[in-house]
Amino acid sequence: MITTTNPATGESIAEYETLDENGIDRKLETATRTFRDWRRSPLEKRTKVLAALGDLYEANQEELARLAVTEMGKPITQARAEVGKCAHLLHHFAENGPPMLESRFWDLSDGGKAEGRWLPLGPVLAVMPWNFPYWQVIRFLAPTILAGNVGLLKHASIVQGVAQRMEELVLEAGGPEGLFQNLCVSSDPINDVIADPRVVAATLTGSEGAGSAVAAQAGKHLKKVVLELGGSDPFIVMPSADIDQAVKDAVTARIQNNGQSCICGKRTIVHADIYDDFADRFTAALKDVKLGDPMEDDTELGPLSSEGQRDTVLDQVAKAKEEGCTLLFGGEKIDRPGAWMTVGLLTDVPLASETGTDEIFGPVGQLYKAKDIDEATTIANAIPYGLGSAVWTTDESEKEHFANTIEAGMTTFNAVNGSKIEAPFGGIKRSGHGRELSEFGLHEFMNLKTLVHPA
Numbered sequence: 261m262i263t264t265t266n267p268a269t270g271e272s273i274a275e276y277e278t279l280d281e282n283g284i285d286r287k288l289e290t291a292t293r294t295f296r297d298w299r300r301s302p303l304e305k306r307t308k309v310l311a312a313l314g315d316l317y318e319a320n321q322e323e324l325a326r327l328a329v330t331e332m333g334k335p336i337t338q339a340r341a342e343v344g345k346c347a348h349l350l351h352h353f354a355e356n357g358p359p360m361l362e363s364r365f366w367d368l369s370d371g372g373k374a375e376g377r378w379l380p381l382g383p384v385l386a387v388m389p390w391n392f393p394y395w396q397v398i399r400f401l402a403p404t405i406l407a408g409n410v411g412l413l414k415h416a417s418i419v420q421g422v423a424q425r426m427e428e429l430v431l432e433a434g435g436p437e438g439l440f441q442n443l444c445v446s447s448d449p450i451n452d453v454i455a456d457p458r459v460v461a462a463t464l465t466g467s468e469g470a471g472s473a474v475a476a477q478a479g480k481h482l483k484k485v486v487l488e489l490g491g492s493d494p495f496i497v498m499p500s501a502d503i504d505q506a507v508k509d510a511v512t513a514r515i516q517n518n519g520q521s522c523i524c525g526k527r528t529i530v531h532a533d534i535y536d537d538f539a540d541r542f543t544a545a546l547k548d549v550k551l552g553d554p555m556e557d558d559t560e561l562g563p564l565s566s567e568g569q570r571d572t573v574l575d576q577v578a579k580a581k582e583e584g585c586t587l588l589f590g591g592e593k594i595d596r597p598g599a600w601m602t603v604g605l606l607t608d609v610p611l612a613s614e615t616g617t618d619e620i621f622g623p624v625g626q627l628y629k630a631k632d633i634d635e636a637t638t639i640a641n642a643i644p645y646g647l648g649s650a651v652w653t654t655d656e657s658e659k660e661h662f663a664n665t666i667e668a669g670m671t672t673f674n675a676v677n678g679s680k681i682e683a684p685f686g687g688i689k690r691s692g693h694g695r696e697l698s699e700f701g702l703h704e705f706m707n708l709k710t711l712v713h714p715a
Contacts, residue, residue, distance in 0.1 A: 262417045262444060267333040267563040268554055270597040276420045276444050284449060287441050288458045291383040291410050294438030299380045299408040303361070306406050307354040313405075313433035314350030317343055317394075324394065324425065329554045331419045332390045333563040333599065334517050336555050346398040349681045353402045353702075360699040361406070371715030379707045380408030381484075382460035385453055387474060389466045390416035390565050391520045396465045397426060399679075401440060403702040411440045412459065414450055418566060451477045461485065461705050465522075468690055486694030486704050488522070488686055490619040491647030493677060494640035495525025496662065498633070499533045501652035501674070507541045509676045510625075513650065515549055515561050515603060516676070519623030520569070522691075523648040523670075523677055526620060529628045529639050539627060543588060546603050546625070551594075563599040564622055570599040573622030580606050580615040591624045611642040619645065633661060641667045646689035648677040669695075 264273040279287065298306075317324065325339035334342075364376040386400045397413060404411045415423035423442040430440040443453070447470075454462050454477045461484040464474045471487040478485040495513055497506045513525035530538045554562030564570040570593070577591040591604025604624040609616045615626070630636035640649060649668040653659060659673055669687040670677060679685040684700040686692060695701050 262420050262446070264331050264418055264420055265566065266330055267566055267599040270567070270599075273330060274421060276424070279443060279445050279449075281449070284443065284445065284453065287412065287443060288383070288453070288456055290438035291412055291441060292458045294436055295380075295382050295410045298410055298436065298439060299382075301408065303358050303406075306408065307358065309430075309433050309435045309439075310350050310354035310357070310402060310405055313429060313435070314347045314354065316429050316433055317347035317350065317398075320429070321347075324422075326555070327421055327425060328393050328419070329562075331421055332393060332565045333554050334391075334520075335559045335562050337557055337559075338517060342392055342395050345681075346394050349398055349697075350402050352681050353406050357403075357406045357702065360702050368712075368715075373713045375711040375713070377709050377711060378407070378703065379709050381705050381707055383410050383412055383458060384705050385412045385414065385450075385459050385462045387414045387450065387462065387464040387466065387470065388416065390419045391517055391522075393419040393422040394426065397423075399465075399685075399696050399701070400463055401426075401430075403696075404705070405435070405439065407702060407706050409705055410438060412443055412453070413441065414443045414445060414447075414453070417446065420444060450474070454478055454483065455481050459483070463694075463696075463705075464488070471692055484705065486686075486696065487692030488694075488696065489645075489647075489690060489692040490621075491522045491645045491687065491691050492526045492617075492619045492643050493523060493645075493648045493650070493668070494666070495528045495677075496630075496636050496640060496649070496651045496653075497528070497530045497534065497538060498636070498651070498653035498655065498658055499531050500654040500658075501534075502654075503534060503538060503541070505674075506652040507538065507545055509650075509652075510542055511545045511549065513676050514546070514625040515623050518562050518564055519573075519603075520565060520621050522619075523679065525650050525677065527626045527628060527639070527643075529630050529636050531633075531636065532629055532631045535629045542627065543605060546605055547589065549603050549623075551600075551602070561603065561623060564601065565599065567599045569621070570601050573620060573624060574601065576615065576618065576620050576622075577604060577606075577624055580609070580613075583610060583613045583615050585609045585613070585615055588627075611639065617643050633658060637662070637665050641665075644690040645687070647687035647691035648672070650675065650677040 590602040594600035686695040
């Protein structure tokens with residue numbers, strides 16, 4: 261049995277019965293049977309389901325947003341935006357996806373021709389986290405449906421209501437039974453699911469440890485895997501930046517999703533020439549963040565996703581102080597029911613320390629001073645992760661420098677870093693491998709089959 265809990269109150273919400281071995285087997289058999297038909301379905305049918313699903317996310321935006329807030333605590337305005345982004349992605353693939361599946365042709369040196377044709381692979385398992393409970397899944401599901409594959413979801417236990425509702429919506433959109441199924445299970449059976457020959461590939465968004473475990477099992481059974489793991493992204497501010505906007509966006513980057521986002525800036529790196537001014541404004545702005553009921557529109561920071569997650573962040577703050585870091589303010593437990601804590605800011609963080617190299621998945625930022633562009637780059641790259649990054653500068657030569665030297669899958673200039681539906685998304689180093697979104701994400705779980713036609 262899985263019990264979900266409201267992190268704003270600490271109260272239980274609902275109980276969900278977990279699947280036993282026979283239940284999992286029935287789900288896998290249904291997925292296999294559905295794939296045999298779905299792979300042959302015309303593109304028009306697939307895009308019709310995607311478009312209808314996008315319409316349902318738009319029509320049910322408020323209901324879905326409130327469900328996410330209740331289960332994992334994000335502010336309601338951000339939950340609405342997440343649901344809206346899901347609808348946008350579904351419509352994007354419905355409208356723009358078919359050309360991504362068109363064959364490629366090559367003239368061969370012997371006078372013949374070759375064709376590259378994109379074909380589906382089969383049932384794909386997605387292991388997904390709680391922090392963006394709709395978006396992370398739709399990012400996988402939309403290309404899965406378009407490609408002619410079918411999806412199996414092992415969602416985070418704390419958002420089982422979201423997982424169940426997402427399965428229902430695919431059926432409401434006209435998808436056949438088995439096109440997308442929620443596996444209500446703990447983590448224990450996942451190795452067996454990956455090993456099952458009916459599952460052809462796996463994708464995971466989550467922690468480094470979970471990614472390593474899934475990748476090891478997939479590798480053992482020679483199955484394709486895409487991983488989007490942790491990040492401790494740099495947010496670099498150079499002297500030519502618009503300081504007012506950079507401060508505003510640095511605060512957003514640190515508290516977005518209650519500080520629980522892989523790709524938002526966690527380490528703010530500021531050039532020495534503007535450091536004091538920026539630090540004063542940044543500190544004041546963080547202290548002004550409005551903490552409150554996540555269901556209220558003016559709330560900027562709600563509870564963390566669970567008391568366990570909150571306690572993990574508090575332990576990291578305590579470890580930071582042991583390592584000699586300075587806690588300028590905050591980073592403390594709030595004495596009330598639920599998973600509440602205050603915003604915090606650390607400075608004097610040694611680069612080689614545990615604090616300097618680990619990801620803090622909560623509303624606690626780190627502030628660094630860099631004497632020049634080279635030191636800013638050194639600080640940015642002094643971590644085992646390489647997911648995203650943001651750079652504030654209007655100097656074109658500095659943009660070019662950071663574009664080529666920051667070790668990350670993505671760099672955004674003069675804005676908060678975030679995934680864009682038209683562009684590939686993913687990381688390097690210990691942030692994972694493979695790409696999602698765009699045609700690159702669509703093709704990750706497809707067979708590029710070469711057909712050769714001799715002269």
